[in-house]
Amino acid sequence: MSLINEFTKGIIKENPLFRLVLGTCPSLAITTSVENGLGMGVAFTAVLIASNIAISTMRSIIPDNVRIPVYVVIIASFVTMIDQLMHAFTPALYTALGIFIPLIVVNCIILGRAEAFANKNPVIPSIFDALGMGVGFTLALVLVSACREVLGAGTFYGIPVLPESAPAILMILPPGGFITLGCLLGLMNKLQKKTA
Amino acid sequence: MQEYFIIIISAVLINNIVLSQFLGICPFLGVSKKLSASLGMGGAVSFVLVLAGALTWAVQVYLLNPFKIGYLQTIAFILIIAALVQFVEMVMKKYSPPLYKALGIYLPLITTNCAVLGVAIINIQKEYTFGKVMVHSLSHAAGFTLALVLMSGIRERMEDADIPESMQGTPIALVIAALMSIAFLGFSGLI
Numbered sequence: 001m002s003l004i005n006e007f008t009k010g011i012i013k014e015n016p017l018f019r020l021v022l023g024t025c026p027s028l029a030i031t032t033s034v035e036n037g038l039g040m041g042v043a044f045t046a047v048l049i050a051s052n053i054a055i056s057t058m059r060s061i062i063p064d065n066v067r068i069p070v071y072v073v074i075i076a077s078f079v080t081m082i083d084q085l086m087h088a089f090t091p092a093l094y095t096a097l098g099i100f101i102p103l104i105v106v107n108c109i110i111l112g113r114a115e116a117f118a119n120k121n122p123v124i125p126s127i128f129d130a131l132g133m134g135v136g137f138t139l140a141l142v143l144v145s146a147c148r149e150v151l152g153a154g155t156f157y158g159i160p161v162l163p164e165s166a167p168a169i170l171m172i173l174p175p176g177g178f179i180t181l182g183c184l185l186g187l188m189n190k191l192q193k194k195t196a
Numbered sequence: 197m198q199e200y201f202i203i204i205i206s207a208v209l210i211n212n213i214v215l216s217q218f219l220g221i222c223p224f225l226g227v228s229k230k231l232s233a234s235l236g237m238g239g240a241v242s243f244v245l246v247l248a249g250a251l252t253w254a255v256q257v258y259l260l261n262p263f264k265i266g267y268l269q270t271i272a273f274i275l276i277i278a279a280l281v282q283f284v285e286m287v288m289k290k291y292s293p294p295l296y297k298a299l300g301i302y303l304p305l306i307t308t309n310c311a312v313l314g315v316a317i318i319n320i321q322k323e324y325t326f327g328k329v330m331v332h333s334l335s336h337a338a339g340f341t342l343a344l345v346l347m348s349g350i351r352e353r354m355e356d357a358d359i360p361e362s363m364q365g366t367p368i369a370l371v372i373a374a375l376m377s378i379a380f381l382g383f384s385g386l387i
Contacts, residue, residue, distance in 0.1 A: 021366050024222060025218050025219060028218040029217070069275075069278055073274075073275065102270045103310050103313060106313050174377045174381070177218065179371055181370050182366075182367045182368065182371040182373075185370065186368075189361075189362035189363075190362035
């Protein structure tokens with residue numbers, strides 16, 4: 001029961017992007033199309049699960065005062081693996097995400113989960129926590145990128161959805177990222193107040 | 197000379213690290229409420245960014261490339277940055293207590309600032325020489341400080357504005373950033 005709880009909390013109640021406002025850099029930069037958003041979300045989730053498992057397994061042998069550097073090295077190793085895998089198997093996505101794949105290392109969500117959850121809990125709950133956070137972050141990325149792609153390019157996952165018209169190119173340019181995320185955050189706050 | 201000038205203009209204005217490359221958004225949103233704090237953060241980031249740019253370049257050229265271990269780039273760079281931040285903190289504490297007092301609280305945050313790692317990686321990707329690396333890092337640092345200072349100036353005035361409750365804080369800051377980003381888009385015709 002509590003495992004399901006660990007999983008669902010990351011999706012709505014503690015959604016890393018909308019509720020905790022962590023990991024804003026990639027969620028602004030690569031959300032120009034749903035495909036990129038989804039790709040980033042999956043890569044991110046994979047790193048998060050792997051690092052949560054590793055850190056949770058080693059939590060009793062990592063000395064407390066050097067734990068942050070240890071976490072960073074563990075995370076960086078997994079990011080390197082994902083980086084190489086994506087380079088080999090999804091070259092198009094690799095080019096589209098570019099510098100933001102190595103930058104998963106400094107994504108505060110991963111270090112945050114390591115510090116807040118994985119170093120205090122056993123392996124199985126940590127996996128569910130990582131899954132929930134990963135899915136939550138991926139959904140948030142897809143939502144932001146859907147808004148931007150539909151308004152900015154008139155397509156959804158590459159399929160045209162809007163009738164023939166001039167799309168608002170601004171939405172897929174940098175300002176569109178800021179304004180979409182700002183409005184979505186405001187909307188989330190409003191919705192939460194209503195339910196609370 | 198012209199090459200250097202183009203690097204400077206493009207890094208400070210056209211490809212501003214915060215407003216068009218989306219690096220270092222966390223401090224941009226978090227520490228931009230007061231002008232003095234944003235100056236402090238800008239100073240600390242600039243310092244680390246330039247040092248890290250030089251060091252990571254040296255490691256890439258003299259260590260990773262000769263031994264053909266380029267795939268270790270991410271791990272090597274993040275370790276260098278983390279160690280550098282710690283080292284700068286210690287040196288500052290010992291030799292310049294006033295500076296430490298001003299920048300101290302921002303230093304630990306810089307390790308997870310994607311601007312530092314981002315610029316280090318861009319430096320390598322563009323295959324700059326050492327001189328260009330320094331100019332490029334310095335201009336990005338200036339661009340970061342510029343964006344932060346402009347943002348805090350606007351936010352200090354926003355204090356009195358009547359903002360809908362659910363838009364207060366981060367959401368409205370993002371909308372301001374969007375408007376600033378539109379303004380910076382205007383520079384793209386410069387080169």
